[in-house]
Amino acid sequence: MHSKASAVNLLLSLNARRQRHLRGFVFGSILAGVILLVGMQSGSFEQSAGMLADVILQKVHQQTLSQEQYLQWYVFSELRAPRMLMAMFIGALLAMSGCAMQGLVRNPLADPGLIGISGGAAAAAATALALINHFPELEAGGQYLIAFSAFIGALLAVWIVLIVARTPAGMAISSLILAGVAVNALAGTHIGAISYMANDDALRQITYWTMGSLGGVTWSKVLFVGALSVPIIALYMHLCQPLNLFALGENEAQCMGLEVNKYKRFILWLVAFSVALATALCGIIGFVGLVVPHIARTLFGADHKYLMPACGLLGAILMLAADTASRALFPPLEIPIGIVTSAVGAPFFLYLLAKQKRGGAIA
Amino acid sequence: MLELEKIALYHGATPLLNGLDITLKVGEFSTVIGENGCGKSTLLRCIAGLHSHYSGRVALNERELSGWNTKTLATQRAFVNQHNQVQFAFLTEEVLQLGRMNQKETLAQSTELICQVAEQLSIGHLFGRDVRTLSGGERQRVFIAKALVQLLPNAKTAKYECAFEGKLLLLDEPTSALDFRFQKAMMDVIKSYCQQGLSVMCVSHDMNLVLPYANQVILLANGRCLAQGQVCEVINEQNLQQCFGVTPTLIPQANSVPFITH
Numbered sequence: 111m112h113s114k115a116s117a118v119n120l121l122l123s124l125n126a127r128r129q130r131h132l133r134g135f136v137f138g139s140i141l142a143g144v145i146l147l148v149g150m151q152s153g154s155f156e157q158s159a160g161m162l163a164d165v166i167l168q169k170v171h172q173q174t175l176s177q178e179q180y181l182q183w184y185v186f187s188e189l190r191a192p193r194m195l196m197a198m199f200i201g202a203l204l205a206m207s208g209c210a211m212q213g214l215v216r217n218p219l220a221d222p223g224l225i226g227i228s229g230g231a232a233a234a235a236a237t238a239l240a241l242i243n244h245f246p247e248l249e250a251g252g253q254y255l256i257a258f259s260a261f262i263g264a265l266l267a268v269w270i271v272l273i274v275a276r277t278p279a280g281m282a283i284s285s286l287i288l289a290g291v292a293v294n295a296l297a298g299t300h301i302g303a304i305s306y307m308a309n310d311d312a313l314r315q316i317t318y319w320t321m322g323s324l325g326g327v328t329w330s331k332v333l334f335v336g337a338l339s340v341p342i343i344a345l346y347m348h349l350c351q352p353l354n355l356f357a358l359g360e361n362e363a364q365c366m367g368l369e370v371n372k373y374k375r376f377i378l379w380l381v382a383f384s385v386a387l388a389t390a391l392c393g394i395i396g397f398v399g400l401v402v403p404h405i406a407r408t409l410f411g412a413d414h415k416y417l418m419p420a421c422g423l424l425g426a427i428l429m430l431a432a433d434t435a436s437r438a439l440f441p442p443l444e445i446p447i448g449i450v451t452s453a454v455g456a457p458f459f460l461y462l463l464a465k466q467k468r469g470g471a472i473a
Numbered sequence: 474m475l476e477l478e479k480i481a482l483y484h485g486a487t488p489l490l491n492g493l494d495i496t497l498k499v500g501e502f503s504t505v506i507g508e509n510g511c512g513k514s515t516l517l518r519c520i521a522g523l524h525s526h527y528s529g530r531v532a533l534n535e536r537e538l539s540g541w542n543t544k545t546l547a548t549q550r551a552f553v554n555q556h557n558q559v560q561f562a563f564l565t566e567e568v569l570q571l572g573r574m575n576q577k578e579t580l581a582q583s584t585e586l587i588c589q590v591a592e593q594l595s596i597g598h599l600f601g602r603d604v605r606t607l608s609g610g611e612r613q614r615v616f617i618a619k620a621l622v623q624l625l626p627n628a629k630t631a632k633y634e635c636a637f638e639g640k641l642l643l644l645d646e647p648t649s650a651l652d653f654r655f656q657k658a659m660m661d662v663i664k665s666y667c668q669q670g671l672s673v674m675c676v677s678h679d680m681n682l683v684l685p686y687a688n689q690v691i692l693l694a695n696g697r698c699l700a701q702g703q704v705c706e707v708i709n710e711q712n713l714q715q716c717f718g719v720t721p722t723l724i725p726q727a728n729s730v731p732f733i734t735h
Binding site: 113114116117120121123124213216217218278279351354355357358359361362364365366367368369407411412413 | 546548623
């Protein structure tokens with residue numbers, strides 16, 4: 111009888127927690143909406159929500175727009191709306207990749223860049239930028255070449271890391287991390303060599319690319335990323351339970367019926383693919399994959415069933431806020447978004463390390 | 474229900490297990506005893522499927538381990554490690570809920586079963602606590618509870634008196650972190666599950682604690698089986714001297730196994 115009563119109590123507390131998390135998701139969505147509204151109005155071109163609403167209504171009723179209204183519509187529909195949507199997709203992808211990576215290696219200080227993804231992408235993008243600068247005939251399809259090279263470079267780096275970390279008994283996480291360090295160092299050397307040989311223009315472009323940017327985002331890019339993000343996010347949601355098991359340890363996960371090596375490979379390739387996609391289109395945007403899972407864990411707990419969607423939502427919110435800040439802080443100057451995320455993320459990372467050093471557990 | 478035939482496992486040229494033949498029957502409590510490094514935990518890990526490069530045959534319910542679907546096997550065989558570390562702030566009930574992940578049942582059904590086991594192991598008060606903040610003994614009880622929860626049949630068959638028939642629980646030093654009270658309480662609970670058909674293989678150094686509960690004792694030395702059988706057949710000065718290299722003193726006790734001391 112006593113266990114029946116405690117079962118009812120436990121069920122009530124589980125339901126209360128679920129309700130609390132659902133309220134958190136609703137609040138997060140409202141916050142994202144508010145930042146979207148602020149973001150639409152921020153930047154070197156001033157645009158108020160009221161005026162924008164008028165323009166949108168006129169456009170819906172197919173009324174002719176004045177020149178000023180047309181400019182308003184253009185800035186909203188062709189510049190700000192696609193980049194804000196892109197910010198949300200990229201933020202969600204990076205944060206969910208970080209969450210999966212931390213869950214897999216059982217380390218809250220892990221980041222997708224750990225296995226060489228960003229390094230590989232940057233090395234390949236730097237090569238492409240130098241080539242484009244050297245052969246002007248490549249300039250026509252330049253941005254596609256850079257994105258494609260970065261994507262392939264990221265996957266190639268992960269492939270090398272996975273080959274090195276493979277042992278007869280499966281994949282060793284410690285070897286994986288060490289191989290990632292080596293590949294990152296190699297990529298750094300490659301970028302250094304190219305930067306040394308490149309002319310001023312190429313050097314500037316390489317530096318700018320590694321800072322990450324949402325400038326130049328078009329609707330076609332947004333649709334492309336959006337179409338790929340939906341199945342990727344669905345796959346991340348499918349990984350919630352396996353990641354919960356990984357948190358108990360690989361042996362425990364295996365005894366619970368999880369095919370550990372198969373899932374390890376799958377998670378790593380999914381992380382590689384999503385981060386490669388984000389990096390190829392927007393350059394290196396650091397610390398989102400590291401910091402967002404921490405904030406999400408503090409707010410939603412460690413169960414990946416809630417943590418994973420929370421990371422998606424918070425990643426989108428953080429990137430939206432960073433994009434708005436990058437345009438609003440020093441208009442008409444636009445700060446590369448990677449600088450904004452790193453400026454917020456790096457001190458937070460140091461705080462986490464200091465907290466761990468003092469003996470406190472990291473959430 | 475568990476058959477091991479000629480199990481051998483080498484680390485380089487060093488034999489960790491050397492031709493072990495072991496059989497475990499339904500509802501039997503078997504305890505594995507031996508000096509440090511003799512292969513006790515390695516044996517459990519082979520049966521738990523954590524070593525794949527052994528030679529020989531391990532069969533559970535007459536089917537080789539490799540022939541089982543991994544998820545079905547997880548509902549038939551559970552393993553409790555001596556040390557359990559959880560990363561991230563998982564709550565006690567979240568860890569226990571993971572034990573039910575291979576069952577098709579509602580949250581209410583799984584919660585009822587979890588609370589039933591939690592009450593038996595006196596861990597109900599730990600609900601809502603971050604597992605990382607629990608003491609070693611509390612965490613050990615939580616993980617033993619998780620293993621039992623993992624093996625519990627679903628709510629429809631849970632009340633059947635032989636609900637655990639054909640299920641195997643592997644325990645590596647399950648009482649190493651437990652206090653005087655919970656050592657005995659834990660063994661009593663596990664033995665009560667054996668009466669419902671659960672077979673248990675338990676590695677322990679605390680012979681005086683586990684031997685009264687054991688139907689079978691396996692004495693290991695250098696990866697070989699030195700002796701195997703009932704407590705009265707296996708536990709004697711000669712076997713223990715051969716196993717540990719020291720001569721023990723066996724103090725006979727009325728209606729129980731002898732008390733072993735130095």
